[in-house]
Amino acid sequence: MAASIFSIAQKLALMISNEYDFLSDVPDQAQSLCKEISLMTSALQDASEKHRTRNEVKEWLNQVRDVVMDAEDVIDFFIYVAQRQRHRNILTRYTICYPNQLYHLHQLGKKMENSIKKMSQLSVRRSTLGLAISEEGESSVGSMISNELDQLPFRRRRGDLVQEFSIIGFEKEEGDIVQKLLIPIESPRPSPSVVSIVGMGGSGKTTLARKIYKRNDVKSHFQICAWISVSQQYSIKDLLHVIMEQIKPLTPEEKKELNVESLMHRLSSQLKETTYLIVFDDLWRPKDWNLLKQALPVQGDDFQSRVLVTTRNEIVARCADPSVTPFFLRLLDEDESWKLFLTKLMIGCPEDLEDLGRQIIHKCHGLPLAIVVLGGLLSIKPRTHNAWSKVLDSVNWELNQNERNCKQVLALSYTELPDHLKPCFLYLGLFPEDYEIWRNKLIWLWVAEGFVQPRGHLTMEDVAEDYLEELIQRSLIQAPVRLYDDRVTYFRIHDLIRDLAISEAKQERFLEVLGSADHSLISTNKSRRLSLIEHTGGMRGSPAAALNQGTTPNNLRSLFCLHSKGNMEMIKKSSYGAMKLLRVLDLQGVKSISNSLLKQIGKLILLTYLNLRGTNIKELPSSIGDLRNLQTLNLRYTRLRQLPNTIMKLKQLRNLVFSSSPHDGIQSFDYPLDQMMDLQILMLNEGKWIDSSLEKLTNLRALSIDSSGSMSPYKEVLLNALPRLNHLRCLQLKDWTRIGGNEAVVLPVSFSGHLELHHMDLLGISGILDFPPNLTTLSFNSPGGQGIEELMVNLKKLPKLRCLDLTSVDDLGSNVIFSADGFRQLEELVLMYLGFTVEEGALPNLRVLNIIGSDELKRLPCGLKQVVTLQELTLGLMSDELQDRVRKDAGEDWDIIKHIPSIKIDESKHGFILPNACQYDIDSWC
Incomplete structure (x- = not known):
């Protein structure tokens, strides 16, 4: 529940700061509103934890969300009006617009006062509900959890949810881990070696660790063995009692008398003179490990002892022992999934149902917990085609409704996320199933949405990349391919993780997905973001029909048309009017965008992200220059041959992508770009902009210049400019005339000072003196x-x-x-x-x-x-x-x-x- 409120509150604070010139006539109301929202967000963690068991807290959160969203609408609308008036000529601005602005300012002040009043009332209500205001948003890990948290379903049923299932497909991993545990370490070390198993929820970490723990060769190798289930909430004193019970049980009197410090001292003394294996199962945070390791001996010959950790968070594994590479638990392949499924069916699968069974298991995408749940379900179903077909048609529902449902296990990873990562995770629900999400695209979107918080001198994109890496390390997303500089190229999310993101996001009015089989076509929750996904079968209507019925909400901030094969007249002119507050518009791959419709995009003056990649557009309207807030403009793989000169007005642009090929006949771009000082990524054909602008674009991280004429006229400029662009990570220079037999462009440039430049693609270029040292x-x-x-x-x-x-x-x-x-x-x-x-x-x-x-x-x-x-x-x-x-x-x-x-x-x-x-x-x- 806190994710949408947190993201909007963060955005409002930034808007009020950035748009002070618009809000200068209502500064007191603006600052008061910011203060009230800040007070609300400081209690969000406590409220989010308690709303699962207390209906009145859930209702309070809903009211806070509604008030914060209304406040966002008020400020967004005023900024929209103010920016629209800014674009008009001076006479119109002062004779018509200025009186209107005074009226809107008056209305803005009244609406802000109303929001502040509602916030104050909710603040009083917060106190009566006993919701704590926390500076860090988290209580000490070592403290006792509250009575209410003890009653949470995931706390009560943790043991039930982690179901013991057969180990299938992890034989090699098991052998490798056992070897790490049993082979002595030659050089002494002050603490035991820690072996970690990392994987997403339901991937079988605990089951694998349990099998290893129970092996006779492992048990006989260590004098003492102990197993401790940590989980998200715990009492350090209780955990120490659990360990002592397995080593040397305490008397009832000792349990009462010994405090945490005494227990740690006693446990350390017991372990110091022995060899031991301790398993910490389900460790969530690095600080949990830092607390628990205090109970382990820090002196003596502990290099023969071992600790085995299971965790969803790679950071925990690295923190526990930086010298030991963690074992990353993969998902099962199709054959392994089928074998695991058969173990749950008990008496095998009828031959005539095997095809259906394999289709069902395919939907689990190799997640052992999902396979076990569905196998157990089918083991009690009639072995008929009709019964199994029903399960196939409702796989996601079955997985989430089952008593030991997968969603409950996976939701633990979401609740543990820090506030700034929750909206970033929920955002993943916008993309279709099995969609390859390119890193660049997601990072641009997060920045455009305002999810990324400034951090020192880092660019917003660098901070966003850290966010992405943390989600990967927490096993919430899968990164199958990395570049040689260790950057992710694209990633996927498991279908069950996607379902979790969509479910949580819908509750928060964060986003809506229309057109997929498990979601209705009509948006009813007034979500801020809408993703239209064309579904290929078994559905009445389409996303296009939904919009044609006039259902587009007027509070929409982001619109995605993904895998859409329909005609883009589905977004009528009236729809653009309803979407005047839109900030993100992604029409990638849509093939039927009319010129009249395209011209309407210029009216969306609050847009920060516009993706027309792979569309059929042949001309870009000059009104594109009115999108003064635009940060990303992606025009790759379109039918454009020329960019309008109004592009140079987009001073906020961070990413401009426009590609060509030697046969496209794309005209050169001859207008200056020197006002775009925030440009991070630039992909553009050659032109006079190189003469006037290139050496000034010193913040560029990636540069691609295509020449279907010749790059030779710009040789001297390139020689002077390239050494200045020392933040480049990627450089692509292609002179296609070289293929026709012309001489290569000789660029005697030294890149020895380009320490961040990892990738180069050079066509028709020669004479490089020195290549980047980290290439x-x-x-x-x-x-x-x-x-x-x-x-x-x-x-x-x-x-x-x-x-x-x-x-x-x-x-x-x-x-x-x-x-x-x-x-x-x-x-x-x-x-x-x-x-x-x-x-x-x-x-x-x-x-x-x-x-x-x-x-x-x-x-x-x-x-x-x-x-x-x-x-x-x-x-x-x-x-x-x-x-x-x-x-x-x-x-x-x-x-x-x-x-x-x-x-x-x-x-x-x-x-x-x-x-x-x-x-x-x-x-x-x-």
Whole structure:
């Protein structure tokens, strides 16, 4: 309940500060409102914990939310009116707008007074409900939990919710953990080694730990073994009693007399002279570990003892023992899921129901707890097609209604989140099931929504990235792919986590999802955010129909049209009028946006985020320049050929993305961008803006310049500007005329001072003096102008280079040499139209190798045979001779590559599709 209130309160405080020029005539009301909201938010944690068991607290929270949202509407509307008047000419502003502004100021003051009055009344009510105002929002971890918290369902039933289920698929993980526990550590250490199991709720952490704990070889290895379930709320004294009961039970008198300090001293003394294994199950916070570890001996030969921790939070694991890498519990694959499911069915699955059963289990996406719940449910259902079909059609409902439901387990992770992360987590519910959410997009949205709190000198995007990493570390989202600089590219959320986010968000009027099978089409809760998701089957109507019925709420702040195949006339002109307070509009992939409809976007003057990526738009209206609050404008993969000059009015822009290809015929952009001093990411075709602006954009983190004409006229400017842009993390320069045989643009630039630059993509550029010292990914096309030997000498010096893509156009037949004194960290290598030699001891970490299109390459280098780390090899567009030499078991070069597990040999002479190695898009770099 606190998430929506907290996010709005934070936003209001920032708005009142930023828009002081608009609110200067009502400063007392504005400050009083801020103060009242601050008092409310300071009691939110206490209220949020108690509202689950006390209806009057829940009602109080609802009233606070409504008042805060009404206050947001009042201030947003006034700022909208004021900014609209600002755009008009001077005569109109003073003859018509100024009198209107006085009227609106009067109305604003009255409405603020009304909100303050309601807040004051709620403040009195807060006191009568006994809600505490906390500076930190949290009581001491070591203190006794309140009586009310003891009655919470998740507290009472923690033991029931963690159901013991069979271990399927974690045999290797079990063996590795046991090895960590049993193998002695050679060097003494002052405290026991801590082994941690990290995973999302319901992934089987406790079950795996319990199986390991019960193993005979583990039990016999340690003189003392103890198991402690910690959970979110606990009494440190009670936990110490639990440990002592398993080591040397206390008498009733001792239990009463010994305080926490005495108990810790006694326990430490008992453990000091023995070898022990203690399991701390379900540890939530680093400070919990810091408290509990005080009971462990800090002297003696404890390096033979062990502690096993299970947690959802990677930060806890790292804190417990930074020297031991945690075990991250993966989700089950399809076969493992099916085996676990069969163990719950007890007497097997009828052959005619296997297909249905597999469809049901597929919806669990490998989460063991969900599989166990559904397996247990089907074990008591009739073994008929009709009965199992009903379960398939209501999987999410069944998982949440079952007595030991998954939502209750997963909700523990949400309630434990700090306030600033709760709205960020709820936001994930806007995206469809199985959706790949790109890091950049989410970060831009969080910043545009006002969720990100300033932190020192960090950019808002850097702070948002920290938020994202913390959600990953808390096992709430899955990050399957990371770049070589360890940044996430995209991530997913489990369907049950998504359902949790949507459920909690709907209760708070934070967001509404329309069009999916488990949500009604008509929004009834006046949510601030609306996500329209096209559903492909079994539904009456569509999101388009919902909007055409005039259901778009006039308090909407964010609108997403995801996977929408319908015509965008579903958003009528009247709808834009109703959405005048809109701040986020995402129409990515919508194919039918009319020009008349597009022109209406210019009226949404409060917009901070506009995503038209992948749409059919051919022209951008000049009114786009009226969106003075716009931070992100994404125009990638549209049919645009030219940007209007009014773009240069968008002084708040942080991200401008507009891409081209050599055949698009996109015109150059010739207007200055030097007023956009907050630009973080810029993707734009070449033009005179380079002359007038580039060297001034010193806050850029990612820069991409495409040239379908020639970049040569801007050579001198680039030489002067690039050394100044020393905050760059990604640089992409592409002169497509180079493909036509023109000379490469020689840029004798040294990037030695660019310590943050990790990724470079250069096409038709040569002459680089020094590459960035921390470069991890390089795509270099047409190195002939540079000189192959000179280039390789520079590249092999880079200590962190892990992905390299080299393509030659002019120097067909050139040979690159990989020597043993360089490229020590290289993991992926793409060579196009180049021969190569691998010396003995070279490329010791290479995993992926793609060799494409060299007719001159008649045989593979013998040195590949000793690159034992190679896992994938792709050969394409080969000479006939090489094709014969690499034939399996028969070719002369087969012996060189037969040790590689995955080999793809494409014998075609055209149409070859290059694998994704090293071909990272700027979207994932930034």
